[in-house]
Amino acid sequence: MIRLTREAFDPGEALNAFCRRRAATGAVASFVGLARGTGAVGPALELEAYPGFTEREIEGFVARAVEQFALQDAAVVHRIGPIDAGEAIVLVMTAAPHRRAAFEACDYLMDYLKSRAPLWKREFGPDGGRWVEPTEADLADIARWA
Amino acid sequence: MIRLTREAFDPGEALNAFCRRRAATGAVASFVGLARGTGAVGPALELEAYPGFTEREIEGFVARAVEQFALQDAAVVHRIGPIDAGEAIVLVMTAAPHRRAAFEACDYLMDYLKSRAPLWKREFGPDGGRWVEPTEADLADIARWA
Amino acid sequence: MARVLLFGRLADVAGWREREIDPLPDSLCSLRDLLGREDPALAEALAGRGVRAALDQAVARGEASLAGVREVAFMPPMSGG
């Protein structure tokens, strides 16, 4: 399940919904990315998507990860538009019979979102906005899975 | 923060509380272990602790992991007593400026809980109860960090 | 006639996010040249590392034909999460 939302979302509620009615699932790994405080007024960052394309690309990637890691399920909730400090930007959840697959797939999906998913992030600071591109660390992270 | 509880707990609520008011945190990794269905009537499993000792041992281990991975925070909620299928057994949460540390520390803490924390788990199946000991996979998992 | 979309930094550099182009040139690289001729800063940005294109929401490379295409998107390096 992939959801892009312009509204703030509740990671805990989404996690509980994801965990419900899983008779065969032993392990749910998850990750929440939070917007850090900037010290400036207004949103901490802004995310742009390519409506339609972005959902489909992420959906396809997640479906392949589900196969690859033999997951029972995976879900991504991603904010778009302006985001205030302290709000959740992204939530990734993976369900598997055992924890290793759940952890690895969650980690992998985050590496993908950071450097390959069609999303564009602008961070606002005291000096205005700055488009974020994948860092060296992000590129090294995604390269681990090749 | 370490909490052992005989009552069912709400992982989502705990996650939201953990995420709140974290101006400097970008990354929160978490893990929920769920009790799998057994097909049998009654609780799926039962966990025994050594009151006082168990909390202190886990507390100490978590505090060392916070140092080791330069975390901003970490928390463990662990059920004890009888647990029904579908209920959360354990929740581990780690907060860090960046996701790699959060993921690794969460993974590490779960490996610890599975094979080193003073807890004893009995699984109930159609043939009655069976005390669980760390599997070969659990021992290999914890050995990764040595 | 087709819509051309720019995302992220590319839209900021160009000063627009969406434009109708009529007629469309034959290929993706001709369209890139056309846009770049009017705006050297955009030309440089489009030639930058990691810029990708999609034709009717399918990822495409430079020589791709634009025949029948309704929407062309230029996308700078991606970063979510």
Place this chain on the structure above:
Amino acid sequence: MARVLLFGRLADVAGWREREIDPLPDSLCSLRDLLGREDPALAEALAGRGVRAALDQAVARGEASLAGVREVAFMPPMSGG
């Protein structure tokens, strides 16, 4: 006088989880021997791989003295999560 606690599988094997022992022997290994003499199944379980002991809630090894100790715990291999 001290309390002896057994956890997990050890308590099932012994048929008890908590007992007063008075007087306590000098050392942890003597206590282990004492408990084992009465109950060969428990003796075998206590000698099993990964069984650990705590004296007044601090992890201890076989030669540790029991002088002044109020609580001895024997713990089989641990497994939470």
